Amino acid sequence: MPSLKQIRRRIASVQSTQQITRAMKMVAAARLRRAQENIVKARPYSLKLRQVIRDLAARTDRSLHPLLDMRPARSVGIVVVTGDRGLCGSFNTNIVRQAQRIMQEEGQSELFLITVGRKGTEFFTRRDARILSSLSNFFNELNFGHAMKLGEIIIGRYEQHGMDRVYLVYNEFKSAVQQYVICEQLLPIVPDEFEVGESRSDFIYEPSVSQILNAILPRYVNVQLWRVLLESYAAEMGARMTAMENATENAAELIDTLTLHYNKARQAAITKELLEVVSGAEGLK
Amino acid sequence: MARSYKLEVITPEGRVYDSEVIHLRAPGLEGDFGILAEHAPIMAALRIGKLHVDESDNSFDFAVSGGYLEGHENQIVLLAETCERKEAIDVERAGRARDRALKRLEEAEGTDMERARAALMRALNRLRVAES
Numbered sequence A: 001m002p003s004l005k006q007i008r009r010r011i012a013s014v015q016s017t018q019q020i021t022r023a024m025k026m027v028a029a030a031r032l033r034r035a036q037e038n039i040v041k042a043r044p045y046s047l048k049l050r051q052v053i054r055d056l057a058a059r060t061d062r063s064l065h066p067l068l069d070m071r072p073a074r075s076v077g078i079v080v081v082t083g084d085r086g087l088c089g090s091f092n093t094n095i096v097r098q099a100q101r102i103m104q105e106e107g108q109s110e111l112f113l114i115t116v117g118r119k120g121t122e123f124f125t126r127r128d129a130r131i132l133s134s135l136s137n138f139f140n141e142l143n144f145g146h147a148m149k150l151g152e153i154i155i156g157r158y159e160q161h162g163m164d165r166v167y168l169v170y171n172e173f174k175s176a177v178q179q180y181v182i183c184e185q186l187l188p189i190v191p192d193e194f195e196v197g198e199s200r201s202d203f204i205y206e207p208s209v210s211q212i213l214n215a216i217l218p219r220y221v222n223v224q225l226w227r228v229l230l231e232s233y234a235a236e237m238g239a240r241m242t243a244m245e246n247a248t249e250n251a252a253e254l255i256d257t258l259t260l261h262y263n264k265a266r267q268a269a270i271t272k273e274l275l276e277v278v279s280g281a282e283g284l285k
Numbered sequence B: 001m002a003r004s005y006k007l008e009v010i011t012p013e014g015r016v017y018d019s020e021v022i023h024l025r026a027p028g029l030e031g032d033f034g035i036l037a038e039h040a041p042i043m044a045a046l047r048i049g050k051l052h053v054d055e056s057d058n059s060f061d062f063a064v065s066g067g068y069l070e071g072h073e074n075q076i077v078l079l080a081e082t083c084e085r086k087e088a089i090d091v092e093r094a095g096r097a098r099d100r101a102l103k104r105l106e107e108a109e110g111t112d113m114e115r116a117r118a119a120l121m122r123a124l125n126r127l128r129v130a131e132s
Helices: A004-057 A091-105 A118-126 A144-159 A209-284 B091-107 B111-131
Strands: A075-081 A110-116 A131-135 A165-175 A178-187 A204-206 B005-011 B014-021 B023-028 B031-036 B042-054 B059-072 B075-080 B083-085
Touching: A004 A165, A004 A209, A004 B005, A004 B014, A004 B059, A004 B075, A075 A091, A075 A118, A075 A144, A075 A209, A091 A118, A091 A165, A091 A178, A091 A209, A110 A118, A110 A144, A118 A131, A131 A144, A144 A178, A144 A209, A144 B111, A165 A209, A178 A209, A204 A209, A209 B042, A209 B059, B014 B042, B014 B083, B023 B059, B031 B042, B042 B075, B042 B111, B059 B111, B091 B111
Parallel strands: A075 A110, A075 A165, A110 A131, A204 B042, B005 B075
Antiparallel strands: A165 A178, B005 B014, B023 B031, B023 B042, B042 B059, B059 B075, B059 B083
């Protein structure tokens, strides 16, 4: 049986841990709200872009645009999006596991990783995977510039035939308590995403359909990446919120049990002392 | 009284402009062009440059990092990755970006070169618009 002092110290320690987990939960909740607002803000831009590409792609030769052109996949790039920090349940491990699965499936091609987020970068660096480029420690001040930077790296490599296909592995934000691991193709841009729209031939194209497409396609890739970064950030915050809420509850439970122990031990000590006093008095008679 | 039309400027980080305008001058891929009310339907790709907008009693300049413009029936939508009003440009930051890009241009090769060049163009454009 631990002494009263030991139990008291234990309770204090659990209480301070609980304070930390509670604070982390609140911070995650606030950031989650901001990330969700950004997702909503990005929507009109990507919807419009999507619609334009759909209209234009139908009237040009797809193979003229490298970002639409399907070529045999000799080398494959995987963009692995994790978080910068832990303490968010299985958020990071799920992603890493899925990425490894894809690496196995695509084993016959040359593989390159592009890691986003410190956790994934550390994991794959330790395992000596071929990391083409990595971007981490930026999620707290996430802005569109990060998506552009990532896009430039990926598109540059892709256009020089350094990668023939690029996949994205990330957590999709479903709700604060649910995240789905998603794996989707980023490049070449999947054609059936763009069902042929109604033809609008009365437009002036400045300078030409194909040049407009060339200007827009990389931007579409950037905004896809932006969406993925926001989704992943929101999902991370959701996961952390849930994990920290559970931790706070567990701490409360632990404090209850410890307090019970403490009270029992205190009572036992008092009873023992009383007995000693009484039996001492008896002995004096 | 000149006739007006509706202009919306949308970026991935939200809608940055939404108002009735009389005239705009946009940096097209092959040269600047202007749009007045009742323009024929148009789709245009934009380069990095300055967007000038005239409202009935006011006018604004924006630094645009390239993009796309579409207009029909007196509704113009402009999509750009970044679009900042002249007054909102952080000159110091753009200056730092320019210096960084110049340094990278000296050292880099291949894709890095392309990226550095694009970054340099964006920084110079911001500075140019801010000083105009």
